[in-house]
Amino acid sequence: MRRIAFLILIPLLIIGCSNGPRTLDINLTDNIKKYHLVENIYSTKDGYNLEISNIEKGNLYATYHTLSTLKMLDENLVNKNKPKLTNFLELSIQELNIKDRQLNDKLFYTVSLFQLLKLEVSKSDKDKILDLLNQLINDKGQVFSEYQSDYTDIGLIYQAIHIFDYFNEVVPVEIINNLKYNFTPVELYEHLALYKIYSILNFDTKDILNSLNDLANSKVISSNPDMIELNLYFDLYQLTNLELKAKQIVQTLSKYKNEDGGWGLVPNTDSDILSTHFAVYMLSSMNNTSNTNDTIKLLNKPTTTGGFTYILPEETSIISNFYFSSINKILNQKNENNKNILYYTKDRLNDDLEQNSPFELYMLAQTLENETSNNDVLDEFSADVRNYIEKNNTSSPIQIFYLSKLNKLFSSKQEKKIANLLEKQVPLLLEEDSSEEFKETIRLFSDIIENNLIKTSQKINLKDYDIKKILQYLENDEDLQYILFSEVKWDNSKLQKSFLSKKIDNYELELEESFSSQTFYKYLLILEQVNGS
Known part of the structure; x- marks a missing residue:
């Protein structure tokens, strides 16, 4: 034990920076x-958040809601990012797979981004999207969230119809029949979704509007609504021409806004991209987006792939x-x-x-x-x-x-x-059952500590240790390797070059797969070591 x-080391082993700036002669x-x-x-506001693996690549959900929000505030920002966003979309389509979680959502946001950016969809991409979508629809006209899932609702049907409409494809008759004969809206969001669907299909919306008018006159917004509820009632009042009530909702939005420029689901909660999107949508509908520079600054943070990610809490x-x-x-x-x-x-x-x-x-x-x-x-x-x-x-x-x-x-x-x-x-x-490699590693590690205690600027010389045994023991522990060999003097240049070259390759691979400041920092120091060797 x-x-x-x-x-179980090592919260990434650190060696202090040398005084003064460093120069690197590598591209x-x-x-x-x-x-x-x-x-x-x-x-x-105090520096930097704790990093989260792979978040720097962005995702379709956050990218759509961020871009849609930014477009309502400053359309030029969307156009400026378009080249990189095109690349992000191409990568996202390549990664789409029938086994994806929330596949229906991914297909919907992919198509919505093409629409938002006014980009052409290639035939192969179109065929792939439609093929995946059709695998989420059964012979009863039900649309599911993902492959072999049993979850379905009116929102998923709306998303599927939106995709078919975007590609000028005929909506499967099974979906139409399911809507006409098997679906009766109950909740407010179901009525609103059905209205949007009928509008897309050019069906008569008179009966649905009558139902929405009845709801507008009978339903009362809760005393402590979240942003989703506010958005639903805002849409209801807009559709039923109750502009005064819609304006009253917009007037409450200031309670939900945070210092960072975003909005939380309820007052005094961290900003999130969906709540911020809803808030800006309601404000822009009332031509009231003049004080949103802080919102633009919060959202305009493209990732390494060109997409966008979630709003991170201030931690x-x-x-x-x-x-x-x-x-x-x-x-x-x-x-x-x-x-x-x-x-x-x-x-x-x-x-x-x-x-x-x-x-x-x-x-x-x-x-x-x-x-x-x-x-x-x-x-x-x-x-x-x-x-x-x-x-x-x-x-x-x-x-x-x-x-x-x-x-x-x-x-x-x-x-x-x-x-x-x-x-x-x-x-x-150094118990008796310890391996010789382990003992050699501990001996070097202990000498490094003692070297720090006597405040010597002379690095420990590795010729006093069996370096091959230590490397063998630490083969899969690059962080401990780093702390040991960054504080010692190499006496075997061939072994040093091999060790450093391997680490550079590993870091470059890590940075390609998931860029983090920790890996980039170690990578820079190793490059410096190579340049100075």
């Missing part, structure tokens, strides 16, 4: 462009702040978030330090160094850090490592305390 605890144009898009997606992360801040320092770039990160980091360091692990505290300290040119900026926190180290009794080798890094960074003179923590752990990690 002790061995497992040691290896990083594409990845740097991706980086700035990702940076924009995650920016908050500033010290991990993300460290990585984005460190990357900007490496690239010698400044932006409006630098001051925000500085204030946030100082506030966190002024709070009770005990709430942070040594790893987190080290990240805060390095971020603070990144964001200021004042060499003495850490001095005001050195007494608190010394007290923190004195009280800390971690039994985790990796946290002991970060205590040693903190001690060195703040000149806290707590070498003896950290050495005692290490002394307690190393014998436990």
